[in-house]
Amino acid sequence: MSLTAALGSARSSLMAAGIQSSVISRNIAGASELSYSRKIAVLENFPGNGVYVAAIQRAASAGLYTNVLTATSASTKQSVIYDGLQKIAAATVDDPELDQSPTAQLNVLKQALHQYATAPDNATLAQSAVAAAKDMAASLNQATTTVQSVREGADADMLTAVTNINRLLAQFDTVNTAVVKGTTTGEDVTDYLDQRDAIISKLSQEIGVSVSIRPNGDAALYTDSGVVLYDKSARNVSFAPTNAYTAGITGNAVYIDGVPVTGASSVMPLKSGKIAGLAELRDTATVTYQSQLDEIARGLIDAFREIDQSGAALPDVPGLFTYPGAPAMPAAATISVGLAGTITVAASVDPASGGNPNLLRDGAISGNVAYNYNTTGVAGFSARLQQLIDNMDAPQPFDAAAQGKPSGSVIDFASSSVSWIESRRKTADDSAQYQNTLLDRSNTALSNVNGVNMDDEMSLMLQVERTYSASSKIISAVDDMLNTLLAAVS
Amino acid sequence: MMSANYISTLMLSSSLRYSITNNQSALSKASKEATTGRFADPGLQLGTSTGRDVGLRAEMSFMDQIVDTNELVAGRLDMTQNRITQLGTTAQEFLKNLIAARDADGGQQILLPSASANLQDLIGALNVSYNGSFLFAGLDTQNAPIANYTAGSTSKNAVDADFLATFGFAQSSANVSTITPAQMQNFLNTSFDAQFASPAWNANWSSAADQTLTSRISTTEVVDTSVSANQPGFRKLAAAYTMLSDLGNSSLSQATFQTVVDRAISLVSGAIYDLAVLGGSVGAVQQRVSAATDKLKIQHDILNQQVVAMEEVDPSEASVRVNALQNQIDTALALTARLQKISLINYL
Numbered sequence: 074m075s076l077t078a079a080l081g082s083a084r085s086s087l088m089a090a091g092i093q094s095s096v097i098s099r100n101i102a103g104a105s106e107l108s109y110s111r112k113i114a115v116l117e118n119f120p121g122n123g124v125y126v127a128a129i130q131r132a133a134s135a136g137l138y139t140n141v142l143t144a145t146s147a148s149t150k151q152s153v154i155y156d157g158l159q160k161i162a163a164a165t166v167d168d169p170e171l172d173q174s175p176t177a178q179l180n181v182l183k184q185a186l187h188q189y190a191t192a193p194d195n196a197t198l199a200q201s202a203v204a205a206a207k208d209m210a211a212s213l214n215q216a217t218t219t220v221q222s223v224r225e226g227a228d229a230d231m232l233t234a235v236t237n238i239n240r241l242l243a244q245f246d247t248v249n250t251a252v253v254k255g256t257t258t259g260e261d262v263t264d265y266l267d268q269r270d271a272i273i274s275k276l277s278q279e280i281g282v283s284v285s286i287r288p289n290g291d292a293a294l295y296t297d298s299g300v301v302l303y304d305k306s307a308r309n310v311s312f313a314p315t316n317a318y319t320a321g322i323t324g325n326a327v328y329i330d331g332v333p334v335t336g337a338s339s340v341m342p343l344k345s346g347k348i349a350g351l352a353e354l355r356d357t358a359t360v361t362y363q364s365q366l367d368e369i370a371r372g373l374i375d376a377f378r379e380i381d382q383s384g385a386a387l388p389d390v391p392g393l394f395t396y397p398g399a400p401a402m403p404a405a406a407t408i409s410v411g412l413a414g415t416i417t418v419a420a421s422v423d424p425a426s427g428g429n430p431n432l433l434r435d436g437a438i439s440g441n442v443a444y445n446y447n448t449t450g451v452a453g454f455s456a457r458l459q460q461l462i463d464n465m466d467a468p469q470p471f472d473a474a475a476q477g478k479p480s481g482s483v484i485d486f487a488s489s490s491v492s493w494i495e496s497r498r499k500t501a502d503d504s505a506q507y508q509n510t511l512l513d514r515s516n517t518a519l520s521n522v523n524g525v526n527m528d529d530e531m532s533l534m535l536q537v538e539r540t541y542s543a544s545s546k547i548i549s550a551v552d553d554m555l556n557t558l559l560a561a562v563s
Numbered sequence: 564m565m566s567a568n569y570i571s572t573l574m575l576s577s578s579l580r581y582s583i584t585n586n587q588s589a590l591s592k593a594s595k596e597a598t599t600g601r602f603a604d605p606g607l608q609l610g611t612s613t614g615r616d617v618g619l620r621a622e623m624s625f626m627d628q629i630v631d632t633n634e635l636v637a638g639r640l641d642m643t644q645n646r647i648t649q650l651g652t653t654a655q656e657f658l659k660n661l662i663a664a665r666d667a668d669g670g671q672q673i674l675l676p677s678a679s680a681n682l683q684d685l686i687g688a689l690n691v692s693y694n695g696s697f698l699f700a701g702l703d704t705q706n707a708p709i710a711n712y713t714a715g716s717t718s719k720n721a722v723d724a725d726f727l728a729t730f731g732f733a734q735s736s737a738n739v740s741t742i743t744p745a746q747m748q749n750f751l752n753t754s755f756d757a758q759f760a761s762p763a764w765n766a767n768w769s770s771a772a773d774q775t776l777t778s779r780i781s782t783t784e785v786v787d788t789s790v791s792a793n794q795p796g797f798r799k800l801a802a803a804y805t806m807l808s809d810l811g812n813s814s815l816s817q818a819t820f821q822t823v824v825d826r827a828i829s830l831v832s833g834a835i836y837d838l839a840v841l842g843g844s845v846g847a848v849q850q851r852v853s854a855a856t857d858k859l860k861i862q863h864d865i866l867n868q869q870v871v872a873m874e875e876v877d878p879s880e881a882s883v884r885v886n887a888l889q890n891q892i893d894t895a896l897a898l899t900a901r902l903q904k905i906s907l908i909n910y911l
Contacts (some may be wrong), residue, residue, distance in 0.1 A: 103677055104572050111571075169605055169616045169874070172624070176614070180621035191632040191778050194696045194704045288730040453702035453776050457784055484621060491606075492614030499610035513581060517574050524571020542759040 080551045082123030086544040089116055092126045093537045100525045107516070108271035110523035112263055131263045132523045138270065139283070140515040145274065146281040146297065146345035148508035153230075153350030153359065155501040157223050161362060162494050164219040175212070175369055175487040182209045183465050183484070188460035189434070192521050199430035206393055206433075207418045217320060217414035220363045224318040227355035234279045234347050235312040235327060241279075242294075242307035245272045248293055249303070256290035266290075276302075281345035299340040300329045320363045323376035324355050358497060364475040365490040366413035370394075371403045372471065372483035374416065378402060379436055383443035390439040393461075395419045400439055406470040434458055446461040575902060579647050583895045590888040597881035601874045609873060616873050622782075623866045626859045633856045635694065636778045636788050640849045643698050643790050644842060646688045651838040653681055654800055658831045661807075665824045667670060671813045674824075678807035682712055685800055689771075689792040699792040701772030708771035708792040712805065718758075721767040722809060724755040734811035742815065744822040751806065759802040761793075768801065769793055781855040786848055795835030803830040 096114040103109030110131045117127040167173040172181070185205035189198040244320045248269045255262035269292065281297030292305035302308055308330040315324050326336035327348055333339040333354035341348040373395045381387035390400045396415050403409040419438045420426040432438045436446035436457055446457040466482045478489035482485050592603040602608040609616055660677060662672035689709045696704035712718050723733065729750045732738045742750075757763055769792050776789040807811075807827055812820060848875045 107573065166606055166613070166617070169613065170601070170671045172620065174617045176617040176621050179622075180625055184625055187625070187628055187779060188632055191635055192696065193776075195694075417886055449702070449772065451702035451704070451772050451774075453696065453700070453704035453772075453789075455777055458889065459777065459779060462779065485618070488614035488618040488621075490614070491617050492611045495606040495609060495613035496611040499607055502607055517578060520574045521569055524573050526570060527572045528907040529569075531911065535911075 076551055076554060078426075079547060082227040083544040083547040083551070085123030085125055086120060086540060087548075089114075089124045090537045090541040090544065094534065094541075095266055096129060097530050097534050097537065100530050101527060103267075104525040104527055104530075107520065108267055108274060109525065110263075110267055110270075111525050127262055129261045131266060133266075134519060135203070137284075137515060137519040137522060141512065141519050142273065142277040142282060142284075143345070144508055144512035145277045145517050146349075147266070148505060148512050149278045149347045150281075150345045150350035150353075151501050151505035151508055153227075153347050155498065155505050156495060157227060157351075157354040158358060158501060160223050160226075161216075161220055161359070162498050165216045166491050171174050174491050175216070175366070176484055176491055178209050178212050179369075179373075179484045179487055181205050183462055186433075186458055186462050186465075190455045191460065193455040193458060194432050194452035195256045196430070198432060200424055200435055203393075203418065203422050203424065203428075203430045204364065207423065209373070210394060210416050210418050213366055213373075213413040216366050217363065217411070220359050220366065221318040221320065221414075224355050224359050225316070227351040227359075228315050228318065228324050231324075231327060231348060231351045231355070232312055232314040234351065235310050238276060238302075238310045239307075239346075241272050241276050242303055245269065245276070245294070245303055246307050248272060252290045252292075262322060266287065277346065279347045281343055281349065296329065296334060296341070296504050297344045297346070298334060300332055300334055300341050302329060320367065320414060327352070359440060361476055362490070362494055363413070364408045364410070364472070365477050365486075365493065367408050367410060368471050368475045368477060369483060369487050369490065370396075370413040370416040371407075371409050372411075372469060372486055374403060375405070375469055376467070377461060378482055379439055379444040379446075381443050382436065382446055382448070385443055387441070387443050390441070390444065391419070391473065392436070392438045392444075393433060406472055407471045410474055427538050466491065574702055578904070579895050579899050583892055586888050586892050586895070590885065590892065593881050593884040593888055597878055597885050598875040598877045598880075600820065600876060602876055605874050606759060612873060616870060619866050619870050619873075621644060623863055623870065625782065626866070629779065630859050630863070632778070632810075633780055633852055633859075635779060635851050636850065637856075639693050639698060639776075640788060640845055640852065642691065642693045644845045644849065646691055646698070647790070647838055647842045647845065650685060650688055650797075650800065651835055651842065653684060654831050654838065656834050657681055657708045657803075658828065660785070661824055661828050661831065665821060665828075670824070671815065671820055674807050678804050679809075682801065682804035682808055685709075685797070685804060689797060696791055699771060699797075701789070701791040701793070702774045702776065703770060703772045704776070706770050708769050710770075712809075719809070721758055721763065722755070722805060725758065726750075726810065729754060731844065731898045734809060736811070737809035737814065739814040740816055742819050744816075744818045747815075747819045747822045748826075751823070755802070755806065758864060759798045764798060780852050781859060784851070784855060786851060788852075790841060790845060790846060794837065794841055796834045796841055799830045799834035799837065803827040803834065806830075 093114045093116075096112050100111055103111075110133050113130045113132060114126045115130055116124045118124055165174065169177075172178075181413045182202075182205045185198075189195070189202040192198055193363075248265055251270060252262050252265045254260075255265060273282060273284055273292075273294070276294070280302070282302065283295050283297060285293050285295070287293070291305075292303070293301070293305075295301055302310075310327065310329050312327045313325045315322065318324070323336075326333040326339060328334070329341075332341065334341060334343045335348065336356060343352070374391050374396060377391070377393040378389045379392040380389050389402050391402060394416055396403065396409075396412055396417065398409075403412060419428070421428045421438050421440060422430055422432045424430055434447065434454055434457060435450070437444045446460075447454040465484060468481050468485075469483065470480050471477055471486050475490075476493060477486050481489070489501040595603040605616065606613045645829055650831075657677060660674060664673045667673065685833040686709045690707045691698050692707075697707055700706060700708040710716050710718050726734055730738070730742060730746070758767065773793055775787045775791050777785050777786050778788040780788075806823055810823060812823060815823065
């Protein structure tokens with residue numbers, strides 16, 4: 074009976090239109106969400122009996138999605154490094170115009186010495202030279218505190234990131250199970266897939282991640298270095314935080330399922346993501362900068378050391394600048410870890426501790442008269458001060474591991490340290506900018522593939538509306554026809 | 564439905580949003596650069612060259628400092644030169660008087676007051692202090708170098724004792740007239756001369772150190788910038804003025820007095836020569852200081868140019884950039900508003 078068939082087709086068309094409009098309204102609801110991918114209701118023909126919705130597809134592009142993940146991880150890593158270096162550079166170098174850098178501080182000290190040397194009998198100038206020396210020591214101490222606090226911050230951020238990863242992996246587990254189950258039973262899992270992608274996107278900020286999808290819809294997650302993060306079940310990511318940092322303390326590594334993924338002992342170190350950036354900042358960049366500060370401190374102690382004047386061949390001792398290891402000199406051309414944090418001006422010269430600033434001119438700061446340069450005790454003696462100024466300019470060897478100038482004056486070395494941190498900051502900024510642009514581009518490309526265009530959806534809606542009214546019209550026409558027929562029969 | 568022309572509504576609106584935020588942060592940088600003429604963040608811009616930048620700045624400020632201290636050094640040298648010139652002039656006047664008075668009657672009376680005044684003047688000149696330090700004291704800048712020559716002072720006591728030991732009476736004694744020229748000659752050559760040579764000079768007259776102040780007048784040059792009161796010229800003047808003021812000259816016989824005057828003439832003319840040499844060497848140092856200062860100023864300018872060149876942003880270029888960015892932001896904002904209006908919903 075073909076009238077019944079017409080009624081059936083119209084009915085299936087109504088059904089399909091209902092599903093289509095529900096898909097359209099889902100699309101419109103997700104239009105402003107970056108992680109939402111457009112759903113498409115696939116219509117198929119029932120031979121001779123209208124249409125039905127065979128499946129709901131997702132517009133997606135695995136390639137572009139991988140690009141977004143990679144760019145996200147890389148850009149997060151560089152931003153984290155940049156932020157850390159920025160903090161250190163702002164505290165220790167700042168604008169060169171403001172003369173805050175170690176180089177400028179050393180120069181202030183040199184100037185104070187020079188002024189004092191011009192009038193060595195002037196007590197005020199002696200005091201201001203000692204004050205400049207104290208400022209120098211304090212600025213090295215402060216720089217050490219800044220560097221170590223950046224390391225503390227990085228350590229705390231690593232803990233937050235690890236907590237975040239574990240939380241995201243737990244969510245991932247739930248969603249992934251739903252996807253697998255839905256795929257097996259043939260349900261619409263597209264929303265779960267969106268949700269899973271959103272979770273992976275969030276994960277990619279914390280850690281470089283790669284995804285592999287199995288035929289049943291199951292996804293396995295690996296870090297960019299190849300360590301399994303999720304395969305059937307979530308792996309445990311663990312990290313023991315270190316609360317207080319001083320130079321020389323090495324922070325703990327992040328472990329995934331017992332395998333270290335950061336630090337020197339790691340065979341599969343993370344390459345990107347926030348954790349990789351934080352680890353590089355905490356374990357490499359700040360440690361190198363700290364050793365540069367330590368070398369500046371050691372260079373200062375060395376330049377101001379006192380040499381035996383009595384002919385008794387006594388060993389050299391620290392003079393104006395001293396440290397807890399005095400009276401031994403710190404080993405030459407070797408990083409003394411944490412020296413910049415402990416360097417001080419000798420109490421015997423510091424008027425604030427009851428010392429005599431004139432010892433700067435005369436020598437014997439260490440307390441032993443054998444180191445007295447001004448044997449006649451005259452007030453106009455400037456030879457020692459001139460010598461100190463020359464020492465500040467004299468080349469001395471520095472530990473190559475500090476990555477500064479291997480041989481040069483302490484001022485040159487300090488300049489090379491300024492260069493080092495600024496060039497690192499510039500590099501991090503450049504690549505962060507590049508990766509951000511790449512991320513923007515990839516996001517745009519991806520969104521243009523899987524995003525929702527409202528106008529398009531609205532015109533589809535019009536189409537569905539028309540189909541719906543036409544089908545309804547057919548139903549009422551068939552009803553009329555049947556009525557006419559039934560009336561004729563009765 | 565997937566095609567190259569497809570665009571998601573989200574991107575349509577957010578691409579402009581990205582460009583607005585990017586441009587706004589660029590605008591804040593550009594406007595800072597336009598007003599200051601320097602990079603907004605020189606360290607970030609210069610990277611590896613930042614070390615050179617801070618190094619140049621440090622060198623520059625050290626040069627400034629040396630130029631400042633050179634003024635002090637120059638002041639010290641000017642004062643020193645001035646005193647040496649004055650002493651030279653006084654000595655020349657005195658030499659004229661000596662020659663005139665040698666054969667004149669009552670030459671003793673003519674010379675006595677000026678000799679003793681000149682001695683006081685010499686001591687005063689050598690004890691001059693500048694900026695809190697005694698200029699002629701060598702390194703011992705906190706002590707006046709020359710003791711006064713008055714009754715009871717070490718220098719006078721020593722001369723008195725020598726005189727008494729040689730002749731058996733004091734300078735004020737009437738017996739002074741009995742001293743023969745040969746005796747006087749002998750006294751002057753031996754014990755009196757010894758008073759003005761080391762070690763007696765350093766014990767009785769001068770506490771000055773032989774080493775003099777040294778100052779750094781450029782980044783590399785360290786020069787002597789003071790003169791010690793122990794210089795031979797000063798000793799000769801002190802000897803000449805003392806012998807004419809305190810050897811009982813008024814009572815000496817004419818022949819003996821002439822012996823003293825002859826000796827004084829040779830001493831004073833020797834001193835004039837020595838002072839001229841000394842003044843010359845001080846002048847040479849003055850010359851070096853002012854040359855060093857000039858050189859430092861030139862170097863400072865060169866360094867300053869380098870620093871400026873490193874950190875400089877062309878302000879007009881920066882302000883053009885500000886305008887361009889403003890336009891871009893304006894356009895982006897206007898477009899955002901218009902894009903909002905372009906929606907199929909408005910026509911349904």
